[in-house]
Amino acid sequence: MTKTRITLPLFLYLLVLYFLVLACAQQQPLTGGKKDERPPQMNKEASISNNQTNFKKQELVFVFDEYIQLQNATKQVVISPPLQKLPNIKTRLNKLIVEFDEDEVLKEDATYSINFGEAVKDLTEGNPVPDFKFLFSTGDYIDSLQVQGTIVDALTGEPVAGALYLLYKNLADSVVYVDKPFYFAKTNTDGTFLIENIKAGIYKGFALEDQDLNYLYNIPTERIGFSADTILLTDSTNADIQVAIFEPYALIDKPKANLKKYGLVTLAFKRTPFDADVELEDIGQTSFQETVGDTIKVWYHHPDSIDWRIFVHRDTITDTITVKALSKKLDQKQLQLANQRKVRGGKPKVINVNPAKPIPLTFNYPISKIDTSLIIFSEDSVKIQQKIDTFNLAVDSTLVQVDTNSLVFIKAAYAIDSVEQRTLQINYTWKETLKYDLQILPGAITSLYGRSNTDTINLNYLIKEQKDFGTINLHITDMDSLQHYQVELLFAENVVAAFSIANTKAHQQTFTSLPPGNYSVKVIQDLNKNGRWDAGDYDKKLQPEQIATATLEALKANWEVEADVKVTFENGALRMEN
Numbered sequence: 001m002t003k004t005r006i007t008l009p010l011f012l013y014l015l016v017l018y019f020l021v022l023a024c025a026q027q028q029p030l031t032g033g034k035k036d037e038r039p040p041q042m043n044k045e046a047s048i049s050n051n052q053t054n055f056k057k058q059e060l061v062f063v064f065d066e067y068i069q070l071q072n073a074t075k076q077v078v079i080s081p082p083l084q085k086l087p088n089i090k091t092r093l094n095k096l097i098v099e100f101d102e103d104e105v106l107k108e109d110a111t112y113s114i115n116f117g118e119a120v121k122d123l124t125e126g127n128p129v130p131d132f133k134f135l136f137s138t139g140d141y142i143d144s145l146q147v148q149g150t151i152v153d154a155l156t157g158e159p160v161a162g163a164l165y166l167l168y169k170n171l172a173d174s175v176v177y178v179d180k181p182f183y184f185a186k187t188n189t190d191g192t193f194l195i196e197n198i199k200a201g202i203y204k205g206f207a208l209e210d211q212d213l214n215y216l217y218n219i220p221t222e223r224i225g226f227s228a229d230t231i232l233l234t235d236s237t238n239a240d241i242q243v244a245i246f247e248p249y250a251l252i253d254k255p256k257a258n259l260k261k262y263g264l265v266t267l268a269f270k271r272t273p274f275d276a277d278v279e280l281e282d283i284g285q286t287s288f289q290e291t292v293g294d295t296i297k298v299w300y301h302h303p304d305s306i307d308w309r310i311f312v313h314r315d316t317i318t319d320t321i322t323v324k325a326l327s328k329k330l331d332q333k334q335l336q337l338a339n340q341r342k343v344r345g346g347k348p349k350v351i352n353v354n355p356a357k358p359i360p361l362t363f364n365y366p367i368s369k370i371d372t373s374l375i376i377f378s379e380d381s382v383k384i385q386q387k388i389d390t391f392n393l394a395v396d397s398t399l400v401q402v403d404t405n406s407l408v409f410i411k412a413a414y415a416i417d418s419v420e421q422r423t424l425q426i427n428y429t430w431k432e433t434l435k436y437d438l439q440i441l442p443g444a445i446t447s448l449y450g451r452s453n454t455d456t457i458n459l460n461y462l463i464k465e466q467k468d469f470g471t472i473n474l475h476i477t478d479m480d481s482l483q484h485y486q487v488e489l490l491f492a493e494n495v496v497a498a499f500s501i502a503n504t505k506a507h508q509q510t511f512t513s514l515p516p517g518n519y520s521v522k523v524i525q526d527l528n529k530n531g532r533w534d535a536g537d538y539d540k541k542l543q544p545e546q547i548a549t550a551t552l553e554a555l556k557a558n559w560e561v562e563a564d565v566k567v568t569f570e571n572g573a574l575r576m577e578n
Helices: 008-025
Strands: 060-062 066-070 077-081 088-092 095-099 111-115 118-121 135-136 147-154 162-169 183-186 192-198 200-210 224-225 232-235 241-244 256-258 264-266 276-280 286-292 297-303 307-316 316-322 350-353 359-362 367-372 375-379 383-386 413-416 424-425 435-440 443-445 457-463 470-477 484-491 495-500 506-513 521-523 547-551 560-566 575-578
Touching: 066 095, 077 224, 111 192, 147 162, 147 200, 147 232, 162 192, 183 192, 200 241, 232 241, 264 307, 264 316, 276 297, 286 470, 470 484, 470 521, 484 506, 495 506, 521 560
Parallel strands: 147 241, 350 457, 470 560
Antiparallel strands: 060 095, 066 118, 077 111, 088 095, 111 135, 147 192, 162 183, 162 200, 200 224, 200 232, 224 241, 256 264, 264 297, 276 307, 286 297, 307 316, 359 424, 367 443, 375 383, 375 435, 413 424, 435 457, 470 506, 484 495, 484 521, 521 547, 560 575
């Protein structure tokens, strides 16, 4: 038997050869040295020719001068007109390959564009190929017309990124439901879009927030916008349009009811329940309703533990919710100020008060009555005690008695807020720069359930000077006297005042004792006169009600701002006059 001996030099040679072959077989990013910032360069001679006419379906191969990778092709690659079948896009070393589905039928006499975005990058540093776009036409020439514009949120006026603008040759109203567009583009981060290489003709245009990426308006929550008129493109015209996108109005869903606690039913909706009417079966209970965001809270109390019903009317539908008899011991939380925090290390924090405003006290439960003999109100060091019999808060009282310690009169008025029954409003002619101490003794405030506060509530106030605040004189002009409007004065995102205007061309209103800061005005075109903004309805060909806003001159302390605004809904901005 013959044995083959491998000498040491031969072994070393084979070992080095093995590792060289292994290294060549693996594509690894290079490390070390200066960072490569140069994007891959296309070899045009070795790649498929761009801007072809009379194009026939074939494999598209693009050759680059270095190895490439494909990232996020689903979102980055945009093909217009959209294909019926997704193409197979892949890389092989330094090649990008696009394979059309074998069942794909290209449209006749149409110009196609494939925009690769930043999907194609080099393998080492991820530098994207810039402005990578491939054009071809199945007809005799490349179309050259374009449509550009902006898609904005109909409610906020903010640009919408990632939305689609769709163009259809088919002018039927149902086209957006059943057909894919002939041309389309996605909006950039600033809400702008551009569709190029369009053929002359008449088109129907839509904006769509396409949730399932199928180029169809087939989900009720997809936001949509549409042009009132068709779009005419000729060799001498291009289109520049703005579209407001909105979520169509839909019947509010049945609420999710929480019935676990005696005295409170929460009805949670999926949106603000402005169109939900809540009716309570009358069994002699005391009740109060409040809306907080997307939830309606029903506070109730009845001396007997019996079942009763709540009826939620939603358009022509009525939901019945049964409130079971529950033990009144389920909730033992004491009556106290809402969001009350324990004070550490001494007196509570001093609260600044606007001298022209009442002091609000909001509790965790609706309140029903007050015993003012258990409230001690002091102005600086002078103690003022109101000695009044317990009375129902539905009636205001200003009666004051002075004791033998030479206490002064204080004409305070207490009233439950007409909208928020958990809030007690304290009115008084406050003296600027003075401090007030409010002490609410146990038993002073009684809730809807007959429970009173068990702890003493101590609050300290400092009345600011009137000169610390400012005034806005708002003048609104150029309104249509036949239209209705809703107007809001906003401080940051908070509504300071809201009011309606109708049957007039001009309106003037003054707002005093406002904190310094930045204010804005919002004017809503209230076409259906229901006192709120309404979204559009494509099926009814209703556009969303228009909104225009204006940022006012910054308000300073002890200053008056003359705000003259002219109502115009062009680009969502009110015209300001200095």
